[in-house]
Amino acid sequence: MNTVIENTQNRLQEIAGLKYVDEDWGQLDYYSPNPPVKWPCVLIDIANASFSDVGKDRNKTPQNRQMGDEVLSLTVADMRLTNSSGRAPLLQKNNARSIWAIMEDIHAKLQGWSATPMSGKFMRRSRQRIRRDDGIQEYRLMYVFSETDA
Template sequence: MSKAVLQSIQTILSTIPALRYVDEDWGQLDDYSPNPPTQFPLVLIDIGNLQFSDIGKDRTATPQNRQMATGTIVLSIANLKLTNTSARAPQPQKDKAWSIWDIVESVHGKLHGVAVGGSAGAMMRTNMRKVKRDDGIQEYEVTYTIGMTNV
């Protein structure tokens, strides 16, 4: 089930033209500075946590004990920010430097309220935080809550 959810999110986000890399998060932005094995801008997808509860048995399924899962999907949205957005910077430079916000909105527009596969319910955004970095990569983690049944 988790694999199907991750693959579905990847397929959905791959339709955003501005993104050059969409993959499962296996640590691409960790400890690879200054050359992470990615292209920018990017979205990395991971399961933050899932909590399971029992909902009964289905003797025709394997395993027979059925569960419901609720948890989080964490998206790391990142871009190289090599120019500033100061008031006196040329407008094309500022537009490029602000582009991560367009990507954050595009990702949200594609995923918020969307059921992403199988018995998964709709993804609902619940949190966003800036990741402090010292390598010129501008990164935000956006968390969505998701529920799945009969897993």
């Protein structure tokens, strides 16, 4: 999983608008009101994995080989300091909605991409808004992929 997370991090760092891309170790959960990130940010984690047996290879360790169906979780967040009401200046409204363009850029980078030679292509599964009370605008993107150790 280290390689999947590292390669995904490197790929997302190519997006010019992102200021912080890292593994999710609770930066947005435990450090309120000053999370140790720069805005906007993406935090990467493997949210879930299920495994099935695909056979044995006596020349490898472990001998029992498996395939994993895995879920990559991306937390996309930005500090929302301005409103986007109908009478707000256009530049202010565009800045307030910039997280949507970032999520589109992330999708363009990851959809159909493989993080390692032994993993399948990332396919988007879901997007969920995370409600907060501290001015942080947060979404969770989920991508599924398969990986084998065969």
